[in-house]
Amino acid sequence: MNTALHEAMLMIFSGNRLLGSIIGVTVRMSLASSLTALLLGVPLGVWLGSGRFAARKTLVVLNRTFMGTPPVVCGLLCYLLFSGVGPLRMLKLLYTVRGMVIAQILLITPIVAGMMESCVSSVAPAVRETAGGMGLSGGKTLLLIMNESRYQIISTYLMGLSRALAEVGAVSMVGGAIAYKTNVMTTAIMNYTNMGNFTTSLALGIILFFISLAVNIAVSLLQGRLAI
């Protein structure tokens, strides 16, 4: 652990090119996929949580099922779609960061939607009553609900981001863990472990932990500002 910590520091401060590319790809992929998933998932979750329509319960159950989809299944699906013989082969997405982002969006959006749904469905009736009393339109009511759950949006985003950072099954299938191109922290840790290089694996793990810590501090500060 100590040598690994030492190596982690050495890797960070010596400007290791491979590490730079691994961190770069990890951050790029996680941010792109979690932000897109947030944009898609929040409206979906608010709609599922506050809507009053017949199929709502069915859709909620369906979404909860997607929340539990094993990442490797999602990875396999994307692999088959993007593969050189797959139906979407002309997009050339296999073994690219863009392909990994798509797989991650498919995984994270249901989680974002599900978490938003559970929060919104608890505040929606009260907000709707208030909004009704003030004579607000449907659109404005939705905005009010979103405003009421802004704290939850941030927690939800963090959840999505940590899923993107931590995920390994789907990204290794769709990304292929190609050095300098699609190798992220988690797949690199697997690679180094397979080569018996535990110190480097552990060093990468420590760096991943610090990235996660930094993001969480930043978001907690932001959340603190918003929640009051």
Add this chain to the structure above:
Amino acid sequence: MRQANKLIAILLAAIMVLALCACGAQTTAATTPAPTASASAVKLAILYEQDDSMKNTYSLLAVNPKAPFKDADGNAVSNVSINTAGAAALINWLLSKEGEDMAASYGKDKYGENLFSLLDGAPVSTAAIPAATDATRNIRMSTTTSVNDSGLLDYLLPKFEQEYGYTVDVYSAGTGKAIANAENGNADLIFVHSKKQEEAFVSDGYSYVLDGFKAERLSYLYNFFVLCGPSDDPAGVKNAASVKDAFKLISDGKYQFVSRGDGSGTHNKEVTLWPEALGITTDAASVANYADWYNYSNAGMGTCLMMANEKGAYILSDKATFLTFVANGGIIDS
């Protein structure tokens, strides 16, 4: 209130960092005396090697753009894009005098011996290598973990990339998966080590003869598989007359054995070494009755070596991966 929240967040972060540092410091104290305590521990060692039947030959095959590609449902797929010019350039360079000399000397300074040797009569290319163009720049190579994990490609490819302007994406998996990856149209060339699977790849029409070469399968490097096991060798394979006898000693005594179980080149080699009466093939069903000693693990070489080290089991490995694994500190006294 706002201030308080901020303060708490910063405090928490500081505590976590401190805790982590403390963890590091604590383990140093705990691990320093460890080496003397485990000096007598058994660890994985090479027990049997250099038998002719343990020869491990690596071949290059260019992927045929007109191969009978099929989708997951078995329907024929046309217009699969394969970078044939890029693959030809890379193969011509790997088989040039420069490429072959580099490959054959790899590992001498780091491991004290070369990890790969040049095959007698390996094809040598003198063809001029064109510089990369936008259409041919990106070359996709599908290879086995043993080639990639040994660091051979990290040593060879930068030279080729800098000189001619290509970029090579290396996808690495067991030979079975590496070949399947190419059959799915995701590779321009493969670099693998399993004769039977390579010949099937050729006879199924997935490879073709490059200009200036005589065959689809361009075998050029070799090393040896090694039988590894606990250094006190309870089955006594060290003194076996042949490698097949060594495997018979293991199966007769039901000593723990870790098999790759992933359709890789190493797995394919291993199943040919057991006594025929056992009927062991690469199919998991064939070893169902031996589950008490035969571990069909479906994992990469490194993972399997760790497993064997933990269990005190025997294992077949290619020598390059074993030496790299040991040099990286992967074999830890248990």
